[in-house]
Amino acid sequence: MAFFRKLKDRLFKSSSKIEEGVDAIIDEGADSAPTEPAEAAPAKLPAPETREARPAPEPEPEPEPAPEPRAVPEPEPRAQPAPEPELEQRRGIAGRLFGRAEKGRVLDDEMLESLEDLLITADMGVETSLKLTSNIAEGRFGRRVGAREIKEALAKEISAVLEPVAKPMPIYPKRPQVVLVVGVNGSGKTTTIGKLASQFKDAGKSVVIAAGDTFRAAAVEQLQIWGERASVPVLTAPQGSDPASLAFDAMTRAEKDGADLLLIDTAGRLQNREDLMQELAKIVRVIRKKDPEAPHNTLLVLDATTGQNALAQVEIFRKIADVSGLVMTKLDGTAKGGVLVALADRFGLPIHAIGVGESIDDLAPFDPDEFARALTGL
Numbered sequence: 001m002a003f004f005r006k007l008k009d010r011l012f013k014s015s016s017k018i019e020e021g022v023d024a025i026i027d028e029g030a031d032s033a034p035t036e037p038a039e040a041a042p043a044k045l046p047a048p049e050t051r052e053a054r055p056a057p058e059p060e061p062e063p064e065p066a067p068e069p070r071a072v073p074e075p076e077p078r079a080q081p082a083p084e085p086e087l088e089q090r091r092g093i094a095g096r097l098f099g100r101a102e103k104g105r106v107l108d109d110e111m112l113e114s115l116e117d118l119l120i121t122a123d124m125g126v127e128t129s130l131k132l133t134s135n136i137a138e139g140r141f142g143r144r145v146g147a148r149e150i151k152e153a154l155a156k157e158i159s160a161v162l163e164p165v166a167k168p169m170p171i172y173p174k175r176p177q178v179v180l181v182v183g184v185n186g187s188g189k190t191t192t193i194g195k196l197a198s199q200f201k202d203a204g205k206s207v208v209i210a211a212g213d214t215f216r217a218a219a220v221e222q223l224q225i226w227g228e229r230a231s232v233p234v235l236t237a238p239q240g241s242d243p244a245s246l247a248f249d250a251m252t253r254a255e256k257d258g259a260d261l262l263l264i265d266t267a268g269r270l271q272n273r274e275d276l277m278q279e280l281a282k283i284v285r286v287i288r289k290k291d292p293e294a295p296h297n298t299l300l301v302l303d304a305t306t307g308q309n310a311l312a313q314v315e316i317f318r319k320i321a322d323v324s325g326l327v328m329t330k331l332d333g334t335a336k337g338g339v340l341v342a343l344a345d346r347f348g349l350p351i352h353a354i355g356v357g358e359s360i361d362d363l364a365p366f367d368p369d370e371f372a373r374a375l376t377g378l
Contacts, residue, residue, distance in 0.1 A: 018338075019151065019377025021118040026147040028114070029105035104146040112137055115150070122338035123307045128345040132157045155372040158341050162368030167350040169196075169325060172296055176208065176254035176262040178287060180247075180295035182280060182321050184313060185268030187303040188329035188355065190219045193263050194226025195355075195363040201230045205260040209234045210250035212243045212283070213267040223265060233257075243267065243279070244286040251290045264295070277320050284321055299352065301327045302343075307336040314347055325350040327363075332356040337375055 105111060112133050119129035136153045171177065179196075183189045190213065197207045209227055213219035214237050227234035235253060237246040247264050254262040266283065269276035287294045300323040302310045317323050326349050331337050344351065354371070355363045 016377060018118065018122055018154070018375060021122075022115075022150050022154070022376075023147050025111060025114045025118065026103055026105055026145075026150070029111060030103040104144045107137060107140050107143060107145050112141075119338065123336040123342065124338040125308065125311070125342035125346070128161070128342045131345070132161075132341075151376045151378055155369075155376045155378055158372035158375060159369045161341055161345050162351070162366075162372060165344045165348060165351050166366045166368045167325070167352065168365050169297055169299070169350075169352040171205075171260075174293070174296060176251065176259045177296045178251060178254075178291065178294040179261060179263045179297040179299060180266065180284070180287070180321065181263065181299045181301060182266050182317055182323070183268060183301035184270055184303070184306075187268065187301045189213075189268065189301045190222045190265055191358070192299075192301050192327055192329060192353075192355065192363065193265050194223060194230075195360050196353075197226060197232045197261075197263055198230040198360050199363070200261055201232055206258065207232045207261045207263065208250065208254040208257065208259045210246055210262060210264040211236045212246055212250075212265045214239060214241045214243050214246060215267050219265065219267075244283045247283050248286050248290055251287065251294070277316065281320050298322055298324045299327055300325070300349075301329060304328055304331045304336055304339065307339050308342070310339050310343060311346065314343060314349065318347075318349075323349065325352045327351075327353045327355070329355040329363075332362075340371070341375075 115133045115136070116129045119132060120126060124132070132154065135157045136150065140149075140153070169179075181189050181193050193209060197209055200207050207230070209223055209232055211220040211223045211234055217239055220234075220236050220239075224234050224236075226232070235246065235250045237243075237249075243266065250262055250264060264283075264287075266280060267276075269280060284295065284298075298321050300314060300317050300321075302313060304310075306313070314323065314326070326343065328340055328351065331340075331354055340351065340354075343349070351366045353363050354366050
């Protein structure tokens with residue numbers, strides 16, 4: 001729960017975008033919508049009408065002496081002090097509640113269109129946004145709704161989309177379990193591998209890291225720092241070496257050492273660079289020469305700040321490297337957190353973890369309900 005309190009605090013750009021957007025949509029039509037007391041008033045109007053109908057027989061002179069018997073019983077109930085304070089107290093509470101009643105507006109086509117536009121700008125995509133607003137409209141269309149109700153409904157629908165894909169990375173009895181980590185430049189692969197290695201080591205697993213980004217010295221140095229922190233060996237190769245050869249040698253070493261997990265880093269590559277994508281395909285082929293079932297997990301690390309471009313990345317990396325699960329990073333620095341909902345809805349790939357910062361505790365298993373509520377500002 002502490003991580004997701006942090007998530008809500010750090011996901012302020014995404015959550016405030018949706019939260020403030022919903023508030024603005026409600027405020028926009030609030031004036032034209034009937035308020036709560038106005039809706040309740042018609043139900044009480046018939047009572048005075050029936051009383052007005054009684055004076056019709058007034059021309060009759062005989063009923064006029066009747067006030068004397070009425071005057072006798074009336075003071076008695078009015079003189080009773082007990083019910084009066086209770087009634088006044090209840091009326092006072094009700095009055096205060098009605099006085100703080102939330103603004104609302106009728107959920108109509110115009111409001112639904114505004115909600116769709118809001119979700120699209122939050123990077124949930126057209127198809128997913130239409131699906132969410134359609135589900136929200138069921139049972140509410142034509143009815144007055146408030147901002148809180150819409151946010152709660154939206155969080156519930158988002159959670160329903162995310163629930164089937166919220167799965168931790170599976171651990172298999174196979175040793176070593178080969179985990180290939182892929183993604184575009186700057187997505188956070190190296191940091192994610194370091195955090196995963198440290199977390200698995202703390203969970204009692206023996207881990208080996210292969211620094212497969214042989215083109216970037218900084219990536220190797222970063223992994224070595226994480227390796228020292230977690231007491232995990234980091235296998236390296238000279239700069240410019242064939243990363244496929246390093247992956248093969250790392251598998252041999254991890255098998256010899258009896259390691260539970262081998263985490264293989266790869267160089268960042270843009271999905272539209274055919275030569276780099278073919279290099280990744282070669283790494284996969286070489287790994288499978290050593291173990292036909294490997295890699296047992298292929299994690300695609302996505303940078304949340306890329307927004308809808310993440311969809312294209314998943315499309316290409318799935319074809320080349322047979323991606324088995326996703327990790328989303330940098331959710332703390334973007335207003336595009338809604339893309340995670342679009343990814344879940346479109347691809348259905350497991351979301352293993354999300355990151356909202358640089359420390360090891362800032363990478364945690366994905367909780368759909370907490371994420372949905374943080375995203376909607378609840």
